[in-house]
Amino acid sequence: MDIFPKCSVCKQQFTLKGPVPYLLPCLHAVCETCLTSAAGGVISCSTCQREVNFTDTRLQKDAVRQKQIFHLTVKHRPSELLCTNNDDGNQAVCWCQECEDFLCEYCQNMHSSVKLTRKHVLQNFSDMEPTVSNIPTLCSIHKCHPIYLFDKSCKKLLCGRCRIEDHADHHVETIDSIADTITKYLDDHKNALSKLQARQQSHMESIKQGSESTDRTHYTLKESIGHTFQALRSQLDQREKELLVDLESHTTGTKEALHERLTTCAEDWKTSTGVLDYIAKVLLYASKSDILDLESCVGKMTQICLDTGIPQTHDVPTAIYNTSSLSKLKSCISGFGTILTCEMDGESVKDKDTQTYDFIADLEMKHKMDITELKTKIDADEKHIESLKLLTDQLNAEIKSLKSRIDEKENVEKRAAKTMDFLLDLANEYGVHLLNPGAVDTSMLLKCIHLKYDKDSVNLDKVHINTEGDLVNRKSDTRPAGEGRLKKYWGTCSTAPHPRAGCPQYWEMKSRVNLDKPLTGNVLILELGVCRGVQRDVSHCINGEPSTWCMQVAQCTTHGGICRKTWKEGKHVLCLPDTLPNTAGASHTLHYGVVYDDARKKIVFIDVKENKVMSTLDNVDSSQPVWPMFGVYMPLSGTVSMTLVVGSDINMTEEKKAMIVKALSSWWQ
Template sequence: MDTFPKCCVCQQQFTLKGPAPYLLPCLHAVCETCVTSTAGGVISCSTCQRKVNLTDTRLQKDAVRQKEMFHLTVKHRPTEILCTNEDDGNQAVCWCQECEDFLCEYCQNMHGSVKLTRKHVLQNFSDMEPTVSNIPAFCSIHKHHLLYLFDKSCKKLICVKCRFDDHADHEVVELDVVADTVTKQLNHNTDELSALQARQQSHMQSIRQGTESTDRTHNTLKETIGHTFQSLKSQLDQREKELLIDLESQTKETKATLHAQLTTCEEEWKTCTGVLDYIAKVLLYASKSDLVELESYVGDITRIYLETAAPQTYVVPTAVFISNSLSTLKSNISVFGAILPREVDEESVKDKDTQTDDDFMADLAMKHKMDLTELKTKIASDEKHIESLKTLIDKLNVEIRSLKSCIEEKETTEKRASKTMDVLLGVARECGVHLLKSELVDRSMVLKCIHLKYDKDRVNLDTVHINTQGDLVNRESDTRPAGEGRLKKYDGTSSTAPLPRAGCPQYWEVVNRVSLDKPLTGQVLILEVGVCREEQRDVSHCINHIGALPSSCCMQVAHCPTHGGICRRTCKEWKRVLCLPDTLPNSAGASHTLHYGVVYDDTRKKIVFIDVKENKVMSTLDNVDSSQPLWPMFGVYNPDYVTVSMTLVVGSDINMTEEKKAMIVKALS
């Protein structure tokens, strides 16, 4: 039970289904109950005594401790976990990370038999170990898009749709890149804090050795003083008592100082240990998005501790008993002797003129005895230091092996990230988004295969209709439902909405099945695809197409008297720009499939018409007036001469090949 973390305010243990833990700036956790019920908006951490004003600080959920609770519950309280797949009350036996469900034995068997989930990796409780999840989360705004980008300006995770909608001008990098940077910083923080902790450990060791040395010196001097005063008998009894009291006082003061320093250093060491433990849990449990959100918390507390002045080794003063002027002691007995720190120059207090040879030799022998004792102490300390260095070398070797393992794990992670990026690009393609240049994450190099639709409510049912397959056909409708707003003059329909100002190229295609009932003459029009303004969608009675209207652009297939055959021609604002002959044979019974693509770029003010079957650009129109919204238009004509069926191809139904991308890039450049 002691392994489960507790709230730093109410000291209640966190549980898997209990109040959620929230992370304080000091990296300790407080439960949701204490956060919501705190009086005055100030939380006091009982672990480090730090106060947090909730009105100035926004707390985030502690995802690391939540995952720690998850694994601790699985390990120590597995009987409390019930199946979440069917909520049938059965005890769970395994976990599916992809579905994020606990499964009982029955659901486990069903999970492996269903085609959609049979490839999921199920983890039995007995085999579960802490692992970092590499499954990306979905965007809260665009539900079906994965969060795999990080906006440095907004400091938040975004999806590919966010990237091109609201974050177009911001500095954006991939999640793997920023997560790798945060991981490196956390590893650097670990190294710095470990070094600080090692210095604190060394300082505490030196303080303990100073305490032991003080005790040894005390015992030695006590013996020396006893022998000296025994020779002086009753005349020195009173002075002996005074010196012993002085010795006890200095010893007590020295030990009190050393004890205070040891207590302070131990507290700092414990605090540093707490930070290191949390960083270890971050590296063990946190996902990439968690790493990004935890960076400021861990970075701030690390800088606070690293900017604190490192402790310096305290030089412990060693007391020395001075027994100079023994020949004058009988007359000077009331002031004989003193307890002095070791730093005091003994020569400055000796009275050689009044000292006998026997006294000098006795003092010299005593000094040599003390020096020998101190030398033995230093040798013992050096031996301990050598052992400590050997231990440190062993730790360094372990860390080197750990670093090698981390490097190998990083290489594996990078390979997984590459596979993840391929998956994300696949998702983007399914959503109709393609990078025209894969080496650039640039809005202007993103192609959107937009989801256009025929406007069924505006189809001119006097001349055309939309069949059950959704194709636009050049035959009037058998049934003509009533309704306002239908086109009356234009032989076709428009899209349901105008083209959005997306700031990047937009693309759609039309597939036309054309069959000639008789040879064409004059300027008989077959089909048309293009754009125009809203007020131009239903043109005047003298023309029934948009090619001759101002602010319009289109591509038409029609009989051309100039070339004497069926041509493709592009028009812009009244003028014919290009005419390409030999589109299909002008003979009765001739049938052909014509496949065209249209690129509209509101940033570059260009429209490009592509022959998809021939894999080439037919025409590029520059300086397109996009000051007002443009509506895609689709027209099919002349049922007396030709049968036309036009299919609109949009979104993920478009086959976007690399050759097609290169062709579009060249046309837009």
């Protein structure tokens, strides 16, 4: 249940009989197991990412969380509480605060009948509430003397005898007085933090309002920009049409004038040609008397032809395209429409919007004046008109391209939203992690599946599952009925086979191993792996059977120590030495991860503590369902307890994902 506090390092829930919680300087808790196994004496709190070097900092037991765990267990897991009398092992029903004992119904009756304990107040689990104990704590030095003093010089709790013997000259006050003072300080801290939280909440609300205001401003300005540039485009299109009309009118007038001149000149040429031909005939046929008679008439016509003035050259008026204000217009356009951040104290959003539109209106008026001035100066020719058409075509092409990119971006955002919805749906069902950023294919997803021990299949003649849910290498004291239990295998299987997910599936196992004496021969310590259903109870372990894939920790005669061995379908694949010391009293925590990928037909075994891949088994036959198997051994040489770490309890770091990707990399290459 998530209401139980968890270790800030391994994320395991604290239990009443589990590792003791210790208080970190950041007020988070770390379990005793993580504290004793921390590398280099340094612990990193995963909640606030602070590092603590406990070789320099003395950590104290977290008494507050211990009491919290006690009351949460009484309230939510009373079935795990057994009578303190280890001989009967009955279910506890009440608690004696003075004796600090759990009592069953029989011991409760005995407790109330014995003269020494009959006045003790017994609390039933249903009536228990968190309260401060009024029972005095006895001195660890003077066993019968209660502690009620505090030495402020030595920072130490004292009884009356300690005060007289060793602390007579020190500054000593009663615990009640010191506790009342500290309680006032805690109340002051509580009030100050409450006020700080109120200010933080107000500040976050202000930031949210600012974000919403920014979105509204963005929408308003976006519309204004669109309307403004649409108006400018319309005005440019209109001006283009006007220039083309002016050009056509100018060209038509010029050509008509030239055509008129050409007609007149042609008629004069025709007249001159006729006079010239007649003169030639006179010279050929006329007598001298005829020449005298014709001289006056021919002379008059010749003079008429000569009086028609024809210039040596003829200048045709040339039209020009006046762009004297074009550079100024371009400069205005390049600086037009800048987005400004305005600080307007005391002005409402409505006022800001009004000023924004007034600013745009002023710019529109200014550009209208510039365009009007441009109209009075432009006199275009055909070449410049073609250039303007080309520019317009380019602008339309850019607008079309921009619209296409906008549509493409919207489609990408829609696909991204669908992808996110897809991932969220998966995350609601499993602990899901993306192995390849940006991928949508489910084969790139890693599922931290929720495996469970099958309690109905446990071989109770060899092992059992304790109250903490761990698989332990001791046979059970009780033998519940059940025909489906394993009879040969020293352990159990999962409640169901691996699902056919089409993507990598991941789970972890954390095991605590304690050796009472050195191991000799090929002695198994633990085993984990997968096999087909028919192989689950063929032998005490699955390593030598077909259709099995597993990893074992065992004493190795080849290397003379404890090794990690990998097996595939009954054949030995790999042996990694120096797993833990083979000496009496040796204690070690082993932490392994297993990746099963039915699509790629691979199984990967990972050493989580060493951050490395131990072995990758290829060509795994996934045509039929395979069952996860868990075995614990060597009951005469020590203790082995195996805990499953699954689902959201797995600390999926980037290093783990990188290891998994590397182990499965042949599929991506």
